[in-house]
Amino acid sequence: MDTPFRPFVFLNACHASAGGGEADRAHLGRAFILSGARGVLGPQIGMPQVFAAEYALRFVRQYLRGDDTAGGIALTLARDFADELCNPLGIAYSLHCGMDARLTRAPVGHEQEMAA
Known part of the structure; x- marks a missing residue:
């Protein structure tokens, strides 16, 4: 799919990346990728809520900086x-998918150019 918006999807829910069984959750990740997502990240097992929240906070903070790839951050x-x-x-x-995905940030001052 050709779209200018290619989000990186973080499914931070227990078993969100697990495959198999009747409700193949891996299919959800695959559906996001086929719909244009550049990558999907999620846990394969049940996660304690406190751990999942801390992991998400650290991942999102690093990803939003735009310096590191999703794969590098996960590692x-x-x-x-x-x-x-x-x-x-x-x-x-x-x-x-999306091992090399990174957030592309607009250059500083870009907001002023867009408003003009």
């Missing part, structure tokens, strides 16, 4: 949670 977070907190849950987040 860094998995390592950080394991090293700093001895918590391996970061590896349960699965990236479907």
